[in-house]
Amino acid sequence: MRPNRKQLIVLAVAVLVGLAVTAVILWRRPPEVEVATVKLQTVELALSVVGRARPMDLVQVASPNPGQVVRLMHDDGDRVAAGEPLAVILAAVEQAQTQADLARERAARAEAADARLKYERTRTLSERGFAAPAALDAARTTLQAAEANVAAAAAAVRASAERAREFTIRAPMSGVVLVRPIDNGQVVAAGETLFELGSATGVEIRAEVEEAYADALRPGMSARAALSGASTIFAARVTEVSPQVDAATGGRLVKLAPEAGPSLSPGRSIDVTIVVGQRPGAVVLPRSAVADATAAPKVYVVDADDVVRERAVVVARWPTVNALIERGLTAGDRVILDPASARVGARVRPVAPKTED
Incomplete structure (x- = not known):
């Protein structure tokens, strides 16, 4: 039996009413919000920094005299023994001084020769009675002064010649050449650094830490370290926390000693996590x-009636990935993960956060 028109109309009305009721129910249904239920846990307080490997001992090798670099025996990365030649310097400036001293010596010898001739002439005249004894004494004094000038000029020549020779710069200790900021032919000043040597054995890690966080560090604290870009972790320990603050960076130097792990090349970047x-x-x-x-840190919590409430909290001032809440929350509190997704006083349906597959 086919339905008549009246039955079709009744059925259509019933469907529309059902859809309307469903829409109203859905419209009045509280929105879903993702919440995290607070659980008390033990947290490791750590500080992550990037440091660099440095030799235990560093020595700046400088030139004692000005001159020109005429020969270099070593380059960056070379290992050297104590006393091994590093470079040869030619004291070009001192060579000019030597030439001037030689000229003064020749002049002094000429004056001395002239004084001797005058003395001999005066002595001969004195013996024949034609020159007074006082004249002979004066000639003798002039000759002695001229001979003293010759001795002084000769000593100056020897001293300047010693300074003007090629002199060899030698390694003051065994180690590795870290930096060689000079090249062949370069003219260097007295005291200018020619090489930087690092000890061959014993490497430490140096890192700069903001002064606000460095106050919490102490020698003896353990650390985890890894070469930057590598996954292998090795142990290290804090050996020194400098009390001095760098005025330019506002940081303090922290030194660590690796307790085991790979060979550390000087200058290598190392990721360090210090366990506070x-x-x-x-x-x-x-x-x-x-x-x-x-x-004014705050979070939104869902109370027992599923209503959103505002809660002030105190967040620890520490560089952690997640926020460490010191006050304001207790175990079991349901905290809305996205504060923008709800408003205070609204009723919501709390749900667990979605996990990514």
């Missing part, structure tokens, strides 16, 4: 869950 301590009973949240984190 353990904090039991800690509350950790994603930083995105904290609103107004810098001015």
